[in-house]
Amino acid sequence: MSPGTDGRHSPGAATSIGAALEHPLVGRYRRRTALTIAYLGGLVAMFAGSYLGARVSVGGDVLDTVSTTGFDALSMVFIALVTLTLLVVPVCYALWNGGPGLAALLPLVPVALGDLVVGSYVLDLDLATGLTVGASAAALALVAADARRAGSLRFWEAPIDDDGLLFVTAVSLVGAFGVARFVAAAPAYVYEWYAPFGALWLVPAVVVGSYWLRRLRSAWRSRSTAAALTTRLTGR
Amino acid sequence: MSTRRDFLGKFGLAGVGTVVGAALLPSPPDATDSSGTVEAAEPPAEAGDWVDDPITDEDETPIGRYHYEPTLDGYRATAPFNVVVLPAAEGESGLERIMSVLVDEGWVRNPEEYTRYAWDRTTEEYVRQEATAAQTYYGINGRRHVRCWSFEGVVSMQAHEDTPARPTHGVTSYLRGRETMERIFADEGWRVSPRAIDLRNETEPDHDGLATVIAEEP
Numbered sequence: 292m293s294p295g296t297d298g299r300h301s302p303g304a305a306t307s308i309g310a311a312l313e314h315p316l317v318g319r320y321r322r323r324t325a326l327t328i329a330y331l332g333g334l335v336a337m338f339a340g341s342y343l344g345a346r347v348s349v350g351g352d353v354l355d356t357v358s359t360t361g362f363d364a365l366s367m368v369f370i371a372l373v374t375l376t377l378l379v380v381p382v383c384y385a386l387w388n389g390g391p392g393l394a395a396l397l398p399l400v401p402v403a404l405g406d407l408v409v410g411s412y413v414l415d416l417d418l419a420t421g422l423t424v425g426a427s428a429a430a431l432a433l434v435a436a437d438a439r440r441a442g443s444l445r446f447w448e449a450p451i452d453d454d455g456l457l458f459v460t461a462v463s464l465v466g467a468f469g470v471a472r473f474v475a476a477a478p479a480y481v482y483e484w485y486a487p488f489g490a491l492w493l494v495p496a497v498v499v500g501s502y503w504l505r506r507l508r509s510a511w512r513s514r515s516t517a518a519a520l521t522t523r524l525t526g527r
Numbered sequence: 528m529s530t531r532r533d534f535l536g537k538f539g540l541a542g543v544g545t546v547v548g549a550a551l552l553p554s555p556p557d558a559t560d561s562s563g564t565v566e567a568a569e570p571p572a573e574a575g576d577w578v579d580d581p582i583t584d585e586d587e588t589p590i591g592r593y594h595y596e597p598t599l600d601g602y603r604a605t606a607p608f609n610v611v612v613l614p615a616a617e618g619e620s621g622l623e624r625i626m627s628v629l630v631d632e633g634w635v636r637n638p639e640e641y642t643r644y645a646w647d648r649t650t651e652e653y654v655r656q657e658a659t660a661a662q663t664y665y666g667i668n669g670r671r672h673v674r675c676w677s678f679e680g681v682v683s684m685q686a687h688e689d690t691p692a693r694p695t696h697g698v699t700s701y702l703r704g705r706e707t708m709e710r711i712f713a714d715e716g717w718r719v720s721p722r723a724i725d726l727r728n729e730t731e732p733d734h735d736g737l738a739t740v741i742a743e744e745p
Contacts, residue, residue: 371694405664465548476555
């Protein structure tokens with residue numbers, strides 16, 4: 292590639308990556324979004340380390356038999372980190388950077404990675420937990436982003452972002468549909484393990500419900516204003 | 528806020544996205560009902576020698592009593608074997624038969640887990656786990672989990688229930704792990720003899736030292 296071509300192309304690529312990082316569904320502050328993506332990168336690297344340690348053989352010995360203590364420690368730290376990523380990180384991200392898309396994606400990334408490498412396509416407890424936390428975090432992110440736009444905790448003073456609301460609605464419906472199927476099929480003891488997380492569904496239910504009420508009310512109001520204006524102008 | 532036409536377009540897109548997303552989600556596992564008891568069968572003839580007297584030495588029979596983790600000066604027992612499986616095929620294909628039953632239950636093979644070893648009396652070596660499976664890859668909110676080794680056609684299985692990862696896993700029950708195996712394999716038509724072999728490996732919190740024998744051939 293000639294330096295000229297390089298010069299023309301790279302700023303374009305950089306700009307589109309920059310634009311993607313700044314998309315309101317991803318996050319509000321580019322730096323914070325980039326940091327979160329780097330965190331996910333680190334998680335993927337740990338996953339790869341732990342996975343390859345159990346699968347790759349060197350001279351007939353599986354890698355993790357060379358240093359079982361080392362790989363066990365990696366597994367331990369990795370599981371702890373995945374737990375945080377499933378249960379805590381999405382909520383923190385939502386409040387900190389307000390991107391419903393990335394907030395919903397965060398808990399699903401480690402679950403999808405694991406299921407992908409073992410070829411499992413089953414809605415199990417890990418995935419049901421990820422869907423629950425993901426939907427709640429996405430709803431929180433919508434509120435957090437509005438609070439930042441409003442410049443105060445009165446998030447309802449910011450105009451509704453239709454893209455965000457539609458996205459969070461879709462994510463919540465998909466998640467709720469999956470979890471409802473999971474709960475209906477789960478044996479009693481698995482249901483008990485899931486149950487404490489069921490309360491989290493209050494968050495998307497309240498946020499999505501109240502946002503739609505506001506949205507419909509404002510649509511109704513603008514329509515009646517328009518109707519009144521028409522009547523006044525045309526006399527009909 | 529967008530214009531009405533814009534909004535309806537986006538609304539339609541979100542609707543399509545929702546339907547596609549819901550359709551792409553996997554289905555929940557078709558798990559065996561864990562309530563009720565298993566109809567106990569007499570242990571098969573193959574297990575005849577092992578059911579009369581307690582097994583207290585791993586060199587006595589092909590059955591392991593514990594699995595181990597390596598330490599700086601050797602190996603340390605970490606969990607008691609509580610199921611002995613006699614698949615119709617030996618070695619790897621026997622292990623594959625067992626794993627296929629668990630995969631049909633929606634379990635995943637080779638989940639995120641620690642590496643453990645069992646004593647092989649024929650080679651006089653500690654051998655890395657040969658086949659493992661669990662209900663979920665990470666078990667963030669708890670899971671049931673098994674590790675298997677096949678020595679001389681006999682599979683020693685360690686079955687347990689993991690605690691939720693807060694932030695690491697512990698064992699909440701060996702008993703529920705064993706009972707889960709009894710029910711799953713009985714449901715598949717395998718011959719199940721609960722608590723038939725005394726391995727004298729009682730362990731906290733709830734293992735009574737006995738192993739269930741599960742044979743593929745009725």
